[in-house]
Amino acid sequence: MNIIAVTACPAGVAHTYMAKKGLEKAAKKFGHKIKVETQGSMGIENEIKTKDLEKADLVILAVDTKIEKANRFDNKTIHEVPVAAAVKNAAKVIEDAVAKL
Amino acid sequence: MNYSELINEHLIDLNVKAKTKEDALREVANIAFNAGRVESAEAYLNGMMERENTSTTGFGGRIAIPHAKIDEVIKPTISVVKLEEAVDWQAMDDRPVQLLIALAVPTKQEGTVHLQLLAKLSENLMEDEFTGALLSADTENEIYQTITSIFNE
Numbered sequence: 001m002n003i004i005a006v007t008a009c010p011a012g013v014a015h016t017y018m019a020k021k022g023l024e025k026a027a028k029k030f031g032h033k034i035k036v037e038t039q040g041s042m043g044i045e046n047e048i049k050t051k052d053l054e055k056a057d058l059v060i061l062a063v064d065t066k067i068e069k070a071n072r073f074d075n076k077t078i079h080e081v082p083v084a085a086a087v088k089n090a091a092k093v094i095e096d097a098v099a100k101l
Numbered sequence: 102m103n104y105s106e107l108i109n110e111h112l113i114d115l116n117v118k119a120k121t122k123e124d125a126l127r128e129v130a131n132i133a134f135n136a137g138r139v140e141s142a143e144a145y146l147n148g149m150m151e152r153e154n155t156s157t158t159g160f161g162g163r164i165a166i167p168h169a170k171i172d173e174v175i176k177p178t179i180s181v182v183k184l185e186e187a188v189d190w191q192a193m194d195d196r197p198v199q200l201l202i203a204l205a206v207p208t209k210q211e212g213t214v215h216l217q218l219l220a221k222l223s224e225n226l227m228e229d230e231f232t233g234a235l236l237s238a239d240t241e242n243e244i245y246q247t248i249t250s251i252f253n254e
Contacts, residue, residue, distance in 0.1 A: 010155060011170045013206050013216075017223035018160065025227065040220065041170070041206065042213045064156070087160050087227075088193040 001098065003027055003034040004048050005060040008067050009083045012040030019062045019083045022090035030094060039067050048072065060097050062086035077101055104249045107218060111136045112180040113241040119184055122198075126150060126167055129203045132180050139205055144173040149203070159192025162232055166223065168204035177215040178205040179222065181235075181244050200236055202226065218252050225251045 005023050009015040020036040027034035037048045048056075059073045061080040079097035086093050114132055119125035126149045127142075134142035148169025152158065159165040180203045187197035204219055225231045234247045 011152065011168060011206070013168050013170060013204055013219055014158070014166045014223040015160075017220040018166075018227055021224040021227040038220075040216075041210065042216050042220070082156070084156055084160075084193060 001030075001032045001057045002055050003032050003058055003060060003094070003097070004052055004056040005034060005036045005086075006039060006048070006063060006067055007036060007083055007086060008039040008063040008065050010065055012042075015064075015083045015087055016040035019086035019090070022086045023060065023062065023093065026090035026094050029091065032094065032098075039063075039065075044068060058097055058101060060086075060093060062093065104218075104252055107177060107215060108179040108181075108245065108248060109136075110241045110245055112138070112178060113244050114181075115183040115239070115241060115244070117182045117184050118186070119188055122153065122188055122190055123150065125182065125184055125188055125198075125201060126153075126203075129167065129180055129182055129201060132182070133178055133203075133205055136178075136180075138174065138176055138178040138180075140173040140175060144171055145169055145205055148173075157191045157193065159190035159194075159196075159198045160226065161192060161194035161196065162229075163187060163192075163196055163199045163236065164202065164226065164232055165190050165192065165198045165200075166202050166204065166226060168206065170206040170208055172208045174205045174207040177207065177210065177219065179203070179219070179248065180205075181248070202235070221251060222248065 190198035
């Protein structure tokens with residue numbers, strides 16, 4: 001499965017990046033492909049582009065703040081959780097997201 | 102780069118006594134202030150407490166990553182505190198916290214080099230091998246080496 005995700009937290013210093021790592025590790029465990037964009041203190045990194053969107057089966061938003069360019073995902077299946085959920089148990093976040101399809 | 106810009110052994114204390122989260126964060130703030138990294142210990146403490154009140158930084162496994170992004174930070178800073186006795190942190194796994202990896206970030210940060218290193222540190226906190234090495238470290242130097250080793254990767 002192809003997953004795209006965005007992580008963001010208020011300070012954009014720590015949890016944004018912990019959540020990214022958590023999601024990447026969990027996706028790998030399940031054999032899914034994932035691309036995680038971070039919207040943190042350095043702005044948008046590893047940005048999800050149109051070509052990523054085209055092949056994406058679902059979108060995970062692990063965010064505690066309003067994200068930029070959210071309208072990119074308008075036609076996609078979105079699973080939104082607090083950023084802490086992806087830090088604490090990213091595997092469950094991915095399972096729940098996949099269950100939405 | 103010279104990592105002492107971010108962390109050095111003056112910013113690591115492995116024998117801190119604290120009874121509460123606020124006590125522990127006050128120690129973190131004092132260490133940063135005494136090392137000349139923040140203009141005001143109180144502002145740093147308040148910044149960290151405000152962040153904790155939004156949601157806990159205790160991400161499980163007895164470690165927390167308290168942080169604040171405030172004007173009063175002189176230089177981006179990592180400090181590490183090991184508590185003699187673990188304290189309640191309302192952590193994600195409900196376990197008390199023994200080790201604090203604290204970050205101080207200035208509101209206006211020029212350049213991204215330091216922010217990238219803090220992001221790298223945060224990512225590594227999701228690796229059991231890394232957190233295990235931090236938790237089992239007995240000396241300030243071991244902590245320093247463990248943290249700076251990931252910056253060299």
